[in-house]
Structure formats: C-alpha cells, structure tokens
Amino acid sequence: MILVEQKQRVERDSKEVVALTQDLVRIPSVYRPGTKDGNEKGVAEYVARYMKKMGLEVHVEEVEPGRPNVIGILDSGRPGKTLLFEGHTDVVTEGDRSLWTYDPFGAEIVNGRMFGRGTNDTKGNLxxxxxxxxxxxxxxxxxxxxxxxxxxxxEEGMMIGIKHFIEKGWAKDVDGAIICEPEENQLCVSQKGAMRIKIQVYGKQAHGAMPLTGVNPNTRMAKIIVALDELEQREKERLGKHVELGWPSITPTILMAPTAGEPQINVVPDQCMTTLDIRTVPGQDHEWLKQEIQAIIDCLAEKDSDFKASFEVIEDRPWTSTNREDPVVKAVAAAYTAVTGKAPVYNGVPGATDGTFLHLAGIPILTTGAGDREVPHQTDEYVDIDDLVETTQLYREAALQFLRN
Known part of the structure; x- marks a missing residue:
C-alpha cells in the first residue's frame, strides 16, 4: 500500500512541477533596464499567487521598482529548525532568437526535454x-x-534581491539553505568566489605615425595583462587543483581602447580599459589579491615615468565551503540516497550564486538541482523532465530529513 501511495504522489508531483515550470518559463523575465515588460515582476506575481493558494504565508517586497522579492513561509507551529529554499526569478537574455530551434519562452517539450530560457537556470528548480x-x-x-x-x-546581475532579503532580516534564524540551481543533483558544498575588477590605463592621444608625441596606454595595459597571467600561474602552483572547484583564474574579459569616442587605426588612444573576472578557491585571500594587483601597477610605474593606471573593484564575492557533516548536507545526502538508491556525488559550483551572500550571513548552504550544469545561458537551454521529477522528490525528502531531526 505504501509503494502505491508513493507512486501516486510522484505522479501527482510530476504533473505539477512540469506544468509550473512551463508557466514560469512562458513569462519572460529578462531584466532590461527602463522597460515595463520583460522583467521579474510577472514571475514574482505568479509565484506569490501560487504559494498563497498552497496556504503559505506570503510576503512581496519591492527591491527596486518592478523588481520584487517573494517570500513564502510554511510554519509547522512546532519548535524546530528553519530550512530555506532559494530560487531566483530572473533569467539571462535569450540572445539572437533566430539561433534557437524552439521558442525561448515557449517551454516546449520534445522527447522528454523541456526547452526554453530558464528551464535549466533556474525556473525548473524553483x-x-x-x-x-x-x-x-x-x-x-x-x-x-x-x-x-x-x-x-x-541573481544574474548584482544579486540585489538576496542582499535585500538578508538586510530585511529574513535570513536571521535560518539553520540551513538549499540553493536551487542546475547541478545534475550533485551535492555542491563549495563554490568559487568572484571578483570583478575594472582597470584603466591613461595615456596621451597622438598620431599613429608619430607615437612618441603621445603616451600609448595599450602597450602599458599589455604589460599589466602579462603580469596578471603570471600571478594566476603562481596561484595555481601554490594552491593546486581544488578537488571540487578546479583551478583559480584571473581572466581579462573586456579590452577597450579608446574608452570613449570612435577608434581609428592611425590614432594612439588616450585611454585603455580592461575588466577582470577573477574566480577564487578556498585558500585565496581577496584582500591579498587586490594588494597584488596594486603592486603590479606600482612596479610598472616605477620603471616608466609615463605609466599611469588605476583599478576599481566592481563586485567582490567570496568563495564558500560547507562541511559535509553539517546537518543540511547530511539531510540532502540522506534524501538523495532515499530517492535514488545511490550514494550522493559531491561537487562544487564553478560560479557564484545567491548562496554566496547567505553564506556571508552565517548560513550553511548546499547547492543542488535539476539540469546539466553546462547548459545555463546557452541557446536551446533545456531540462530533462526526469530530472525535474527526481529533484522535486529530492527537495521534498531533504525537508523531511532536516525538519524531523
């Protein structure tokens, strides 16, 4: 009788999660500044109504105009721990629609897969x-x-939503958090830190035929980039390859000269700018890395009287690590085995998540969810229906494991 009831429950939950995912994907929530449509508000309002119908206590808080957070609470009325599930409403742009095989906001199901922006990251897991x-x-x-x-x-931007959630005190008494992101249902107990840095090199504009009448910022920026590559290599040698997160990295992403106005092949620009996407692993100190970048600039300036550069930290997100013996990790591990009959696979998140700031707030976090972890942000993004079904039961069982103890 118990097996029959379990089968009926899984079938019921499977229908619900597929329908809900389709509904959410079909509401575009790409944040586009200055537009009334295509932001997170539509999804947030839908989710708020849905959770109210479920019987949850629901709060909607506007973080910025048209950009709300939604908080749903299921209170047992009995003393115990508090478990947080977190899943964001925004998705990245669909890009060039002509490159998609399926409507990016159609949530079409083909051969056991649902296609569309957010199916994988992370409306499916929400x-x-x-x-x-x-x-x-x-x-x-x-x-x-x-x-x-x-x-x-x-979540896909500066993570103002989760910061607001924490600032308003919602995270104060949380004992453990499950971050709902596409990780193939692997138990990710660590995640890389991220620093985003902008470097400016200042020169003097000149004719390309007479470069010595100016100061070329491009050659000076090249020296910075080479020195940063050497810093990355030293960090790799010092730390080795992290068992869950792999190698640390310092990656120049945008390179622009001039930084304003029209570039010309016969003009030495007056400025050059690059951005760095720095990904860190446990054992790296972000303040030390900032000091090393400043030291590179100072060293080059000592050798070149015309060298002038500065850098600005745009965002600083630390790496995180949660002990496998923490109650939230043990609960999800037990749930995974109960649902699948297999031992859990542990891993790390290659990028930052909203969990970064929950970790800073003192909350043990674990990231797991349905979907191929390499599919987010790609054309023809998808999630397998079987994964949605398994993840729903994994989350359900994890809550029981965590809140019955």
Missing part, C-alpha cells in the same frame, strides 16, 4: 522547490520548525 513544499502540505507530512521559500530578483 518549480521543484515550490512543488516539493506543496507535496508536504497535501500529504499532511509532520515537520518541525519552518520552511522559507525565498524567490529573489536579480
């Missing part, structure tokens, strides 16, 4: 978490403590 909570309610499962469903805006 739907899994909401469905898992609904499943607990429908089955009158006994839990202690609370579940908080955090649905923030702007």
């Amino acid at each position: 739907s899994c978490a909401i469905t898992a909570i609904h499943s607990l309610i429908q089955d009158s499962e006994t839990i202690n403590g609370k579940i908080i469903m955090c649905v923030p805006c702007d």
